[in-house]
Amino acid sequence: MSSNFKRREFLRLAGLGLGLGMTRTLAHAADETEVHSLPRPHTSYPQFGRLPLVRASQDRIVKETVGLRPFRESGPNLSHEKIGDKSVFHNYGHGGSGWSLSWGTSSQVTTEALSTGAANFAVVGCGAVGLTSAILLQRAGKEVTIYCKERHPNITSSVATGVWSPDSRICLKDHATESFADWWNTTCRTSFKFYQSFLGLPGSPIEWVDSYAVSNTPWDAERPKDPNDTQPEYGHFRDYVKDLTPRFVDLDRSENPFREPYARKGSRMIFNISAYHQTLLREFTSLGGRIVTRDFQSPSQFQELPEPVIVNATGLGSQKLFGDKQMHPVRGQLTVLIPQPELNYSFSNNDAYVIPRRDGVVIGSSKNGIIDSTNLSVDPRQSFDAVAAIARSMTQSKIAKG
Numbered sequence: 001m002s003s004n005f006k007r008r009e010f011l012r013l014a015g016l017g018l019g020l021g022m023t024r025t026l027a028h029a030a031d032e033t034e035v036h037s038l039p040r041p042h043t044s045y046p047q048f049g050r051l052p053l054v055r056a057s058q059d060r061i062v063k064e065t066v067g068l069r070p071f072r073e074s075g076p077n078l079s080h081e082k083i084g085d086k087s088v089f090h091n092y093g094h095g096g097s098g099w100s101l102s103w104g105t106s107s108q109v110t111t112e113a114l115s116t117g118a119a120n121f122a123v124v125g126c127g128a129v130g131l132t133s134a135i136l137l138q139r140a141g142k143e144v145t146i147y148c149k150e151r152h153p154n155i156t157s158s159v160a161t162g163v164w165s166p167d168s169r170i171c172l173k174d175h176a177t178e179s180f181a182d183w184w185n186t187t188c189r190t191s192f193k194f195y196q197s198f199l200g201l202p203g204s205p206i207e208w209v210d211s212y213a214v215s216n217t218p219w220d221a222e223r224p225k226d227p228n229d230t231q232p233e234y235g236h237f238r239d240y241v242k243d244l245t246p247r248f249v250d251l252d253r254s255e256n257p258f259r260e261p262y263a264r265k266g267s268r269m270i271f272n273i274s275a276y277h278q279t280l281l282r283e284f285t286s287l288g289g290r291i292v293t294r295d296f297q298s299p300s301q302f303q304e305l306p307e308p309v310i311v312n313a314t315g316l317g318s319q320k321l322f323g324d325k326q327m328h329p330v331r332g333q334l335t336v337l338i339p340q341p342e343l344n345y346s347f348s349n350n351d352a353y354v355i356p357r358r359d360g361v362v363i364g365s366s367k368n369g370i371i372d373s374t375n376l377s378v379d380p381r382q383s384f385d386a387v388a389a390i391a392r393s394m395t396q397s398k399i400a401k402g
């Protein structure tokens with residue numbers, strides 16, 4: 001790769017708004033890009049004659065869910081502390097990226113936990129993060145018991161969209177420092193690599209699908225800020241790992257089957273959460289893992305566990321359990337339609353998105369995050385509008401006209 005290219009890439013990354021103090025990280029990111037991605041030619045395969053329609057209709061709704069993302073201002077807490085004679089390794093606060101980053105943060109935390117030399121480990125929490133931590137400890141030959149208040153399907157991990165979204169609500173923009181970006185880059189790459197080992201398994205726990213994004217306005221057009229949007233500014237790091245996934249390609253009018261004039265096509269990795277959760281659980285139990293129901297009111301109760309080393313993967317539970325003031329719930333609502341086995345692409349327009357999961361067609365509003373809201377009631381208007389927004393794109397597309 002030419003030094004000119006490296007410089008251009010460096011300057012482009014520097015333009016991401018992460019601040020002038022980030023030069024070392026940005027250079028590192030450019031180097032990563034150089035190592036991992038020789039320029040890849042890409043081909044778009046127009047196939048709209050064969051695209052199935054999303055059957056977005058209100059009477060196909062089978063489930064509406066609300067979950068609270070475990071957002072932490074400065075990013076996940078992966079620190080270590082002694083509580084009495086127990087060593088506690090924290091692994092919580094993954095925001096909207098908990099499934100995506102689970103293998104990455106769990107690899108780091110369990111490597112440290114294993115360095116204690118213990119033979120038995122407790123993991124508190126049975127969500128995406130607790131299960132992956134437990135499995136990594138078992139893969140290292142250790143005995144693991146999971147303790148948790150609740151488990152699938154009654155936890156946040158069960159009500160996630162199920163897409164590779166490794167920088168979603170991962171920290172506040174103010175905390176997007178050089179060292180954070182470096183850490184995120186490494187963690188993200190580790191997690192991504194683990195996920196590729198779950199492809200092609202029975203039940204398709206993880207798969208890649210084509211992905212279409214459409215818009216009524218040009219991609220670079222300024223969008224008016226919604227006056228009701230109270231979201232803080234989050235850190236964004238996605239460009240550091242853009243070499244990991246196929247690029248989105250703009251479609252010209254002859255290739256664009258949708259009613260919206262602007263369309264892009266790419267690919268995205270999705271998590272079929274029911275099947276993926278079962279896959280994780282099967283590995284955990286087949287390696288001798290036990291799950292014990294237990295609700296901890298205070299960290300001092302960790303003293304009562306027989307295991308000397310504990311991984312704390314309690315997600316938003318850590319806000320109360322450890323009094324972590326950096327933790328905030330970020331509410332998210334999803335609408336799930338009857339599965340459509342033939343649906344093989346994800347889709348988004350200006351108002352909503354669709355993920356073709358095997359366990360249900362998941363629809364979310366593009367305004368799907370309210371910070372510090374703990375309201376777990378479904379907002380029927382939000383569900384209705386999101387499904388209607390997808391229906392509009394579908395019924396007026398060329399696919400519908402045949």
Ligand SMILES: Cc1cc2nc3c(=O)[nH]c(=O)nc-3n(C[C@H](O)[C@H](O)[C@H](O)COP(=O)(O)OP(=O)(O)OC[C@H]3O[C@@H](n4cnc5c(N)ncnc54)[C@H](O)[C@@H]3O)c2cc1C
Pocket residue numbers: 066067068069070091092093094095096097098099100101124125126127128129130147148149150151155156157158159160161162163164165166294295296297313314315316317318321330331332333334
């Ligand atoms: C609407 C929505 C969409 C999302 N979409 C995506 C996505 O597409 N991709 C992605 O990567 N992420 C997504 N996320 C984020 C992801 O779901 C979370 O980051 C992830 O589930 C966090 O996992 P966890 O294991 O830390 O927490 P949880 O799943 O909440 O698990 C915590 C565990 O700890 C236990 N626990 C808590 N407190 C205690 C206690 N005091 N005593 C005992 N046990 C306790 C709980 O019972 C549970 O077993 C989404 C989240 C939401 C809400």
